[in-house]
Amino acid sequence: MSGQNGNGKTNGSAPRVGVYVCHCGINIAGKVDCESVAEFARNLPDVVVARDYKFMCSDPGQELIQDDIREHKLNRVVVASCSPLMHENTFRKACADAGLNPFYFQMANIREHVSWVTKEKDEADKKAKALVAAAVHRVRFHSALEKKRVDVHPDVVVVGGGISGIHAALTMANAGKHVYLIEREPTIGGHMAKFDKTFPTLDCSACILTPKMSDVKNHPNITLWSYSEVVNVDGFAGNFKVQVKRKPRYVIEENCIGCLQCVEECVFKNARFDDEFNENLGKRKPIYMPFPQATPPVVLIDPTQCLRFTKGKCASKCAEACEKNAIDFDQKEKIEEVECGAIILSTGFKTFDAERIPQYGYKKYANVYTSLELERLVNAAGPTSGEIKLRNGSTPQSVGIVHCVGSRDQKTNAYCSRVCCMYSLKLAHLVKERTGAEVYNFYIDMRTPGKGYEEFYDRLLEEGNHFIRGRVAEVTDWAMSPEEQGKLVIRVEDTLIGVPRRIPVDMVVLSVGLEAHDDADDVRRMFGISCSKQGWFTERHPKLAPVSTATDGVFLAGACQGPKDIPDCVAQAGAAAAEALALVDKGFVELEPNTASINADLCCGCRTCVSMCPYSAIKVDETQDGEKSIINEALCKGCGTCVAACPSGAISQNLFTDEQIFEEIEGVLSYV
Amino acid sequence: MSKPKVGFNWLASCGGCEEAVVDLEEAILDVVEAVDIVFWPCAMDFKKDDVRSMADGEMDVCFVNGAIRTSEEEEMSRLLRKKTKILIAFGSCSHMGGIPGLGNFYSSESILKSSFLESPSTVNAEGVIPKTETKRSEGILTLPAFQETAKSLDQVVEVDYYVPGCPPPVKLLKDAVQAVLENKLPPKGAVLAPDVAQCTDCPRQDTKPEKLEIKEFKRPFEIEIDPKKCLLAQGLMCLGPVTRSGCDSACMKANMPCTGCLGPTSRVKDFGAKAMAGFASIIDSTDEEEIDRLLDSIVDPEGTFYRYSLPKSYMHAICTTMRNGSGKKGA
Secondary structure (H helix, E strand, C coil): CCCCCCCCCCCCCCCCEEEEEECCCCCCCCCCCHHHHHHHHCCCCCEEEEEEECCCCCHHHHHHHHHHHHHCCCCEEEEEECCHHHHHHHHHHHHHHCCCCHHHEEEEECHHHHHCCCCCHHHHHHHHHHHHHHHHHHHCCCCCCCCEEEECCCCEEEECCCHHHHHHHHHHHHCCCCEEEECCCCCCCHHHHHCCEECCCCEEHHHHHHHHHHHHHHCCCEEEECCEEEEEEEEECCEEEEEEEECCCCECCCCCCCCCHHHHHCCCCCCCEECHHHCCCCEECCEECCCCCCCCCCCEECCCCCHHHHCCCCCCHHHHHCCCCCECCCCCCEEEEEEECEEEECCCCEECCHHHCHHHCECCECCEEEHHHHHHHHCCCCCCCCCCCCCCCCCCCEEEEEEEECCCCCCCCCCCCCCHHHHHHHHHHHHHHHHCCEEEEEECCCCCCCCCHHHHHHHHHHCCCEEEECCEEEEECCCCCHHHCCCEEEEEEECCCCEEEEEEECEEEEEECEECCCCHHHHHHHCCCCECCCCCECCCECCCECCECCCCCEEECHHHHCCCCHHHHHHHHHHHHHHHHHHHHHCEEEECCCCEEECCCCCCCCCCCHHHCCCCCEEEEEECCEEEEEECCCCCCCCCHHHHHCCCCCEEECCCCHHHHHHHHHHHHHCC | CCCCEEEEEECECCCHHHHHHHCCCCHHHHHHHHCEEEECCCCCCCCHHHHHCCCCCCEEEEEEECEEEEHHHHHHHHHHHHHEEEEEEECHHHHHCHHHHHHHHCCHHHHHHHHHHHCCCCCCCCCCCCCCEEEECCEEEECCCEEEEEECHHHCCCCCEEECCCCCCHHHHHHHHHHHHCCCCCCCCCECCCCCEHHHHCCCHHHCCCCCCECCCECHHHCCCCCCCCCCCCCECCCHHHCECCCCCHHHHCCCCCCCCCCCCCCCCCHHHHHHHHHHHHECCCCHHHHHHHHHCCCCHHHHHCCCCHHHCHHHHHHHHHCCCCCCCCC
């Protein structure tokens, strides 16, 4: 396939071009006079037949092309319709089915580039004609190309071990694929591991999650690397190389059995360091396991707290206590590389930092909590063993839950975080059930679309919870009446009755929204995908390719793509696993033949191109005629950078030869 | 069989190309032996009328050097085209416009003004500027017109072959003559030189680093040049990667960077644009400000990248559009 950059005039018979102008219903025909464009095309060089038709992508539309290929002996086809992203493959395939090499096809986009974006009809006509002329001019210089096949590595890497990553990993492992599950934190489980109950069924979160965590741990097809981060990704769909940083936990993972003797014997007799897993509401020791069902069930040492690291000396009772000799203070960070055919990103989210809305008093008033903190308080495995107690040990008699904190707010995040209404209802129910407190929900709109969700809302209404519609203005401890003394007062305009209200409560819960991780931009660069302004990873198509990304072989699962609840995360994880399986199981990938190649006879070996290649596809090699640059076709993505850089024009690119590009420009310019 | 009739002519150029013919040394005797020189005003006494009196196509080959700037040069070009079977553009100026072509950055008016009025060494109290016609008591004196731009030969007449270089290397001239004598010329329009770039046979090629990455551009006088090491790797603006080979690395062997006189390979349509793309590619920085600073450190970029090829470049079309009558424009 390399080096076939000639034109139709030289490799075989003269070009015979067929041009097809698509109406796309009224999408194109509403603005462009398709008939006159076809009429215009009849007079373009080498055009044998030109037609317009209502829907070129329909079966009859494609048959039109195929009949003409046979009847008029067409050897070039131009379709003027939508974006090549939509139907290039459709028409290439139609050509191939009629016996024409699919790369003798060229598409002119007169929908996205013309009819949808041009105001005046005659301007649209002119532009459509110019684009058709460009395509006709160019297609005459196309050559027959072959797609190349490369084998796919059968393993899969899943990045992020929350419920999405867990579900995707298990699905693929059950299908017989070897999965590397890479988790940044010391344990998998993600946010779901912190919840007590899940909405709307009030299933115990741990009861449904931890069996899946154990399955991951015990699955023969899953390699679980916790406390590890991906630091580099090379390669392409089917053949990625992923470098993973294994952070030192100062405990030999293979030896540790999770007996916690070391934690017991630590020279710190009392737990005195903030426990991140409990949202800093509890304490832990420098050597710890995040929570009892942590997976892998392995302890780790925090070197910023352990005396062995901070003071340089310690009795090291932990090491003494360990019968398995698992403690290793000299453990170093190491980089490991794995190869895989597909990657699933399931890196999740972070919750909104409530301090960014100072008028809500988070961190100012002890009794203002975030929703995630309340999750830990209601959790039987949490710092209060599930008892809802304020920091002073008392039980709240009244609780206000403020919705939309960091969501639906032009000052922070304009989007709806989708899960807060439902988890707020769940928390309201749990608070009422456990404490009998009066619970007030402050909401803008109740958003409960989902199976059993609205019914759950109804249940809460019947339970006697208070619902006040209005965005909370302020949480304050400034009492204006005796009953407000010693309480937090929530000031809000109740928009249902149209009056400002002051509601005194013992406890305020801020229902924080979901945000992308701070390093989302770094991560998306590493994996060659894109993300929205807010940092959510972008799917290839919002409707038709919701778990694919701009990079083939990289798929998305869970909240890293946008706020989602658990059922949606799991559903998407299953979809991502299926897409990854489809790629890996196929066994090969077909590479677009738009690769660049270097003519060794013309290359002078100047090496300008070598450092330019973003995919490291160019190497210098010793040949009979001295050192020349050589492109590894399998690594080339067809970006064209080297082609532009090559000072002596020794590099050319399939589908983008100089001749084709200049003809295209000529085509545009000569008819406008 | 009679000997082929050959002519040489000199248009807007420095004379170096004529020198290149003389540089054939004793081989010139073989040439004189093999051909019949019917026109060579630089060396022998020929007049325009000698050409006029020839039958159309009477000459077999004519080598024309120099750009076309005056009406007389244009007239001569057309005349020679008519009288010769094979017209060869000889040297950078007729090939691509050459050094005289750099004048196209300026208007003809400002060139005349600068040369005849503003140049510090000129004494011209009366402010005389050449005109095509000047009335004197003796009658009307005429001079060829100074045209708006300098052109390459093929921008005026159809050219059959090109022998590139400033001046063309002796070997290329010998090969060209040989090809004519043996009737072994390539398809019409070809440049009679290898179609690969300079690095191919540069003696410094082996010292090239794996990746070319430049942190600072330097001019030859600013550093002590390592006589063995790749000049680009030393930060010098060597245009070897963009330039056709064919001179046996003459400048590099003299410890100077290539300036691009042999022009681009057949695949490249705009020498300067390619050169810029090439240099932009090897700048070792991803920081925009640093890149700007590096690019700013290139002295006279338009003169460096388009030294020999301005009239034949896309850039020229842009300059012509932008020029508003005086002063340096474009670039």
